[in-house]
Amino acid sequence: MRPRRFPTLRGLDSGLMMEGKSVSESRVTLTQLMGPSDANTLGNVHGGILMKLCDEAGGMAAIKHARRPAVTVTVDSMSFHSPVHIGNLVTVQAEVTWVGHTSLETRVVVTAENMLTGEVTHTNTAYFVYVALGDDGRPAIIPPLICETEAEQTRCERAAQRQAARLERRRQENA
Numbered sequence: 001m002r003p004r005r006f007p008t009l010r011g012l013d014s015g016l017m018m019e020g021k022s023v024s025e026s027r028v029t030l031t032q033l034m035g036p037s038d039a040n041t042l043g044n045v046h047g048g049i050l051m052k053l054c055d056e057a058g059g060m061a062a063i064k065h066a067r068r069p070a071v072t073v074t075v076d077s078m079s080f081h082s083p084v085h086i087g088n089l090v091t092v093q094a095e096v097t098w099v100g101h102t103s104l105e106t107r108v109v110v111t112a113e114n115m116l117t118g119e120v121t122h123t124n125t126a127y128f129v130y131v132a133l134g135d136d137g138r139p140a141i142i143p144p145l146i147c148e149t150e151a152e153q154t155r156c157e158r159a160a161q162r163q164a165a166r167l168e169r170r171r172q173e174n175a
């Protein structure tokens with residue numbers, strides 16, 4: 001399937017149509033300097049600190065896409081490829097990769113920069129799923145996603161496969 005370069009529309013119960021949104025419209029970048037309170041006694045940053053930053057960045061991208069509050073419904077497993085140290089500048093980039101009816105997936109990429117040398121290392125990439133909530137606190141319909149590049153389209157197709165696998169896992173867990 002080719003990237004959709006024009007806004008797609010989603011029909012609402014009210015009869016109104018909801019316009020699609022591009023990936024770039026909700027992209028988020030967070031940067032944070034890691035300090036002693038973020039790390040253990042060896043100076044390595046706790047995984048939980050990075051997971052929180054990932055969830056915050058992914059949540060912001062989700063809210064920007066939906067323009068509604070969004071809650072985390074699931075996160076895929078997270079592996080850290082290299083340590084982050086006190087004094088590193090951590091950058092967390094999040095973007096929406098796939099949109100369902102009320103849920104969406106965000107891809108979160110974490111890098112750490114040694115500010116003295118300029119060396120940047122890829123720490124981890126994670127996928128979080130959020131559900132947008134309506135005024136009644138129930139899942140609410142969100143705009144469809146417009147993929148403007150081949151890369152975004154490819155990520156969207158892979159995300160749809162991951163989401164199908166998550167729902168199958170949930171089905172088996174609840175069986």
Ligand SMILES: CC(C)(COP(=O)(O)OP(=O)(O)OC[C@H]1O[C@@H](n2cnc3c(N)ncnc32)[C@H](O)[C@@H]1OP(=O)(O)O)[C@@H](O)C(=O)NCCC(=O)NCCS
Pocket residue numbers: 070071072073074099100101102103104129131138139163166167170
């Ligand atoms: C998220 C929540 C509102 C969903 O409510 P629900 O009654 O289960 O809603 P549904 O079963 O209709 O699912 C809503 C959407 O979430 C998706 N979803 C639900 N569970 C999922 C899972 N385990 N993995 C992936 N997607 C899931 C559904 O596929 C559906 O997506 P769609 O509308 O795009 O098709 C509810 O489970 C909740 O409040 N959970 C707690 C969230 C929370 O507190 N998070 C931590 C703090 S933010």
